[in-house]
Amino acid sequence: MDGQGASKQGEKDSAQVSSADWIAEVSHELRLPIANIKLLIETLLNGALDDKAIATRMLMRAQSEAERLQSLVSDLLSVEQLASARSEVQAEWLPLRKRAEYALESTSKLAKESAVKVELKIPNDFRVYANPTQLDQVLLNLLENAIKFTPAKGQVTIRAGEKEGVFSVEDTGVGMPSQEIPKIFQRFYRIDRAKTRGSTGLGLSIVKHILDLHGAKITVSSQEGKGSIFLLEFPSPKWARSYASE
Structure with a gap:
């Protein structure tokens, strides 16, 4: 493989590593709010619904986690759109x-x-x-x-x-x-x-x-x-x- 070919292959490998790291980071960040929501729902189904005060508190926590997840997805889309932007900014x-x-x-x-x-x-x-x-x-x-x-x-x-x-x-x-x-x-x-x-x-x-x-x-x-x-x-x-x- 010539020097130019080796350079292109190196860039490709680097991009693949970067992409893999990005996917790993995103997966980690998404996993926590999803796990928290799942745990709260399971707790409610296992009897916490019978106590109105506890149920309300858990539903509010679930709502907070859902809002966090929504914000994360929105920000992820913004990052991807900006990272792929190549045209001149309409300023x-x-x-x-x-x-x-x-x-x-x-x-x-x-x-x-x-x-x-x-x-x-x-x-x-x-x-x-x-x-x-x-x-x-x-x-x-x-x-x-x-x-x-x-x-x-x-x-x-x-x-x-x-x-x-x-x-x-x-x-x-x-x-x-x-x-x-x-x-x-x-x-x-x-x-x-x-x-x-x-x-x-x-x-x-x-x-x-x-x-x-x-x-x-x-x-x-x-x-x-x-x-x-x-x-x-x-x-x-x-x-x-x-x-x-x-």
């Missing part, structure tokens, strides 16, 4: 404040339950050049992540930068060690599973996929016990088109 100038208000509304229940205050420090005329649906997904995922890692009475802020397309999502949460930062965009990676209960572990991976499609950059800075800052830089239309054509 346009968008008012960041309006898109952030949508994300804020979608996470209001989580913020209220967590006793976390969310603020938008974005001028009405501040713009980002992006795909509307994908920008919404980025804001929603980053906001959810920030709220989940911020203790009660803490604060999350979406702040516009000094130039268009640049903004940050900041929190006064638990922060993370510097060695963890490069890993947080990996699929299914969770720093602390206890703090991310109900999380699919795909939110930040989806964010990274979307940013890569836009030719955008994300920089993370964090201090343990003080919080984290996710700084995003979306390119102008000229640079966005240049990136997509490469």
Whole structure:
């Protein structure tokens, strides 16, 4: 086998290993909520239905597991769609404040339950050049992540930068060690599973996929016990088109 043939075979083998790892990861993540739902149903059928309080509690847990499973399937589909995307992103100038208000509304229940205050420090005329649906997904995922890692009475802020397309999502949460930062965009990676209960572990991976499609950059800075800052830089239309054509 010549050098070129060996290289192609190596790439093929690597892709197969990667695919096998992906299937193994997905199977593991799907198995837990399914097993939990099965156990809850079996317990109910074995007599727990006779106690209304216990039955109600178990049905609520089953509902929670079903919602987690639904979120996981939705995120898996998003990852696959983004990973296979090859066409140029259909982007346009968008008012960041309006898109952030949508994300804020979608996470209001989580913020209220967590006793976390969310603020938008974005001028009405501040713009980002992006795909509307994908920008919404980025804001929603980053906001959810920030709220989940911020203790009660803490604060999350979406702040516009000094130039268009640049903004940050900041929190006064638990922060993370510097060695963890490069890993947080990996699929299914969770720093602390206890703090991310109900999380699919795909939110930040989806964010990274979307940013890569836009030719955008994300920089993370964090201090343990003080919080984290996710700084995003979306390119102008000229640079966005240049990136997509490469």
